[in-house]
Amino acid sequence: MSAKPEVESDKPIRIALLGAGTVGSQTARLLVEECDDLARRVGRPLELVGIAVLDPSKVTADWIDRSLLTTDSEGLVTRADIVIELIGGIEPARTLLLKAIESGASVVTANKALLAQHGPELYRAAQDHGVDIYFEAAVGGAIPIVRPLRESLVGDRITSLVGIVNGTTNYILDEMTTKGLQFEEALSDAQAKGFAEADPTADVDGLDAAAKAAIMATLAFHRDVRMDDVPVEGIRSITADDIAAAKAERRVIKLLVVAERTDQGISARVYPALIPDTHPLASVRGSFNAVFVTAEAADDLMLYGRGAGGAPTASAVVGDVVTEARHIAQQGMGPIIPMYARIPMAPLEASRAAFAVRFLIHDKPGVLAAIAQVFSREGISINGVNQDIKPTMHDPGYSGEIQQLRVVTHLCDEVTLRRVVKQVSTFDSVTGQASVLRVFDQDAL
Amino acid sequence: MSAKPEVESDKPIRIALLGAGTVGSQTARLLVEECDDLARRVGRPLELVGIAVLDPSKVTADWIDRSLLTTDSEGLVTRADIVIELIGGIEPARTLLLKAIESGASVVTANKALLAQHGPELYRAAQDHGVDIYFEAAVGGAIPIVRPLRESLVGDRITSLVGIVNGTTNYILDEMTTKGLQFEEALSDAQAKGFAEADPTADVDGLDAAAKAAIMATLAFHRDVRMDDVPVEGIRSITADDIAAAKAERRVIKLLVVAERTDQGISARVYPALIPDTHPLASVRGSFNAVFVTAEAADDLMLYGRGAGGAPTASAVVGDVVTEARHIAQQGMGPIIPMYARIPMAPLEASRAAFAVRFLIHDKPGVLAAIAQVFSREGISINGVNQDIKPTMHDPGYSGEIQQLRVVTHLCDEVTLRRVVKQVSTFDSVTGQASVLRVFDQDAL
Secondary structure (H helix, E strand, O other): OOOOOOOOOOOOEEEEEEOOOHHHHHHHHHHHHOHHHHHHHHOOOEEEEEEEOOOHHHOOOOOOOHHHEEOOHHHHHHHOOEEEEOOOOOOOHHHHHHHHHHOOOEEEEOOHHHHHHHHHHHHHHHHHOOOOEEOHHHOOOOOOOHHHHHHHOOOOOEEEEEEEOOHHHHHHHHHHHHHOOOHHHHHHHHHHOOOOOOOOHHHHOOHHHHHHHHHHHHHHHOOOOOHHHOOEOOOOOOOHHHHHHHHHOOEEEEEEEEEEEEOOEEEEEEEEEEEEOOOHHHHOOOOEEEEEEEEOOOEEEEEEEEOOOHHHHHHHHHHHHHHHHHHHHOOOOOOOOOOOOOOOEOOHHHOEEEEEEEEEEEOOOOHHHHHHHHHHHOOOOEEEEEOOOOOOOOOOOOOOOEEEEEEEEOOEEHHHHHHHHHHHHOOOOEEEEEEEEEEOOOOOO | OOOOOOOOOOOOEEEEEEOOOHHHHHHHHHHHHOHHHHHHHHOOOEEEEEEEOOOHHHOOOOOOOHHHEEOOHHHHHHHOOEEEEOOOOOOOHHHHHHHHHHOOOEEEEOOHHHHHHHHHHHHHHHHHOOOOEEOHHHOOOOOOOHHHHHHHOOOOOEEEEEEEOOHHHHHHHHHHHHHOOOHHHHHHHHHHOOOOOOOOHHHHOOHHHHHHHHHHHHHHHOOOOOHHHOOEOOOOOOOHHHHHHHHHOOEEEEEEEEEEEEOOEEEEEEEEEEEEOOOHHHHOOOOEEEEEEEEOOOEEEEEEEEOOOHHHHHHHHHHHHHHHHHHHHOOOOOOOOOOOOOOOEOOHHHOEEEEEEEEEEEOOOOHHHHHHHHHHHOOOOEEEEEOOOOOOOOOOOOOOOEEEEEEEEOOEEHHHHHHHHHHHHOOOOEEEEEEEEEEOOOOOO
């Protein structure tokens, strides 16, 4: 076997950057400021050959050489060895990445929305054209998650992933917990502080988390999993009452991504759940993210760190760039993303859980009995009922005091549970919207 | 650029295994049981061509094909594409790995002692011969630590690593904390349960942790760091009194690996330290390991999981085997390990810390004043003094009651601190051995 190619060549590896927003400008900073170190880690210099932006006049970062700025993104992607895509969204990102791949460039992207919808096409396109695709920054910011799933655990059989991968919802739930705020108050506060977007839909409705779930599940289970395969519930319906009830039970509410191998196939879900306050995920606060992975041989792993932010995300992007640049310097390739597994997505019913359901009721004799009867008729066993916690909501159409009735079930399937909740909600004595939360513990998973 | 080589070739990639102990037999199990899945993840079949052991009659695992067993390890390493070394120790492991590398095989090893002494030679030999060396299992069992340092964070500037990477000492300190045991009792108990070796030196004296510190520091700081560069203190001198004093302050004692970039160079150390019981590392119990990494752009990361055990360690080994097999299938290479940084190892004095020093004294008037004067004369400022905790030790040569005097300093350098302790220990009124523990907090680091 021949010796490694001479890696101390002077020929620069050409890097093109699409986007100069928060992450893009931090990525440019690392590439410029760490230039000498990166060259020594790769064995060849890296040269930033262009930065495509919509409006060059809006780029203000002083470490960006203005002569690199261009609006011709289509032209730029054909004159680079590595194209970094940080513009987000589906188009034109998808078309630009495909064009880069077709012209022989490897690509690095942080675009979770794109990968969750079109990842498998991009993975196959890269393989077909003999180039690599890296995307560590698409899940969990700076935290090594993609690489451990793609490489470290590739000799093992992953059984489940449970993660907190959305900082905005984690911050909002934290604020509701520590300050007793209602969801809307905590959201406004998060928006005012820049932790939530003006349009918070992607975060609070769980879509961002679902995208990350699809990406992780594809890697973990060697099967094409798309965002459409991931049923999702967000946190809009969580109330201060739910948080208070959780606290009384020494639990916290977290928006979880859960992907698991079940008897009936792969299940990937996003939902808010009650977890014990002693669980390691319970102490993941604010913008931090964490993913718990369980594999047959490796057992439990947790990967924890900054899930967002310009510099942390740029760290992951540049890590991928250096990894790919080393492949180019050595005329090698990164790992393919195999999607060979003939295993179905599990039906909704496959995922059984204990649930905590909170109804708002007009307390009249017989209400509890009537509700319990619906659960019983559908075969759902009740673990406990609690009527202690005073609700903070009021029903203008009702003169008496509103009571909060909280029912915690034993393990049951969600389809049946939802049917029960729907039936109970039609009762005259039940008002407002019921809250349904999974009770997460290792057994139930 | 040409398309990727046809990866669905049928030609097997030949794997040789050296050693069939706890980790070796689990590695063989994964290679045999997951054979079909691994082939699809690589794109080519993996074939276990031989297992070298000292005594084939002692191999009992029923998944091991006995016709694969051989005592000719030197012959085996020359007829494989990937050689897995799980025999441990320096020789013959070093010679066998060099022979494998020279004959064109890539190597995977879990041998921390070897890498901590001869890693840089092996890394250079692999690079010179155009083969790869992977060793995820050498640090932290199943936890992805080596790969994140080598690849994920390669675009960033790591400032510090703080880790719990030895399960035996972590178990012993846990038992001392929860059951109030003395070190010797907890050690015997750990030995009886199989959590500590009959000769526990490598673990309790911190040598195993120091080896891992050297390996991680080489990767983190791009500089050759050997075990000899890592000053080490073990946990033999920790007493039940130290644990009790820590508890009273809401701290726990953990054996830490600390590697950091200081003004005066790279410092890598192993020592027992007091950490707040709210620190994430405080809740790393028993055989679990965790490493905290801080980098300029990525900020804080924590990687947590099973630090030892046959199956978890085998998971990391087979992850490396698959990674390398993919490179071979695609005629590519893994990353080099650059050691270009011209940065010295920091002198002992460069690492400043707060210390908690516990003296056993015969309480006579003026003892405290005399002790305080030594600290003052050497310029070490005292943060607090505590004489409340009754010692559990007795001095047969002294009829009065022995007192425990605990002095907590402000930040100072260790060389001066050790000189002070030595002086104070010569006092007639001071008996037994002083205990010196660093007080670890993020600022002091």
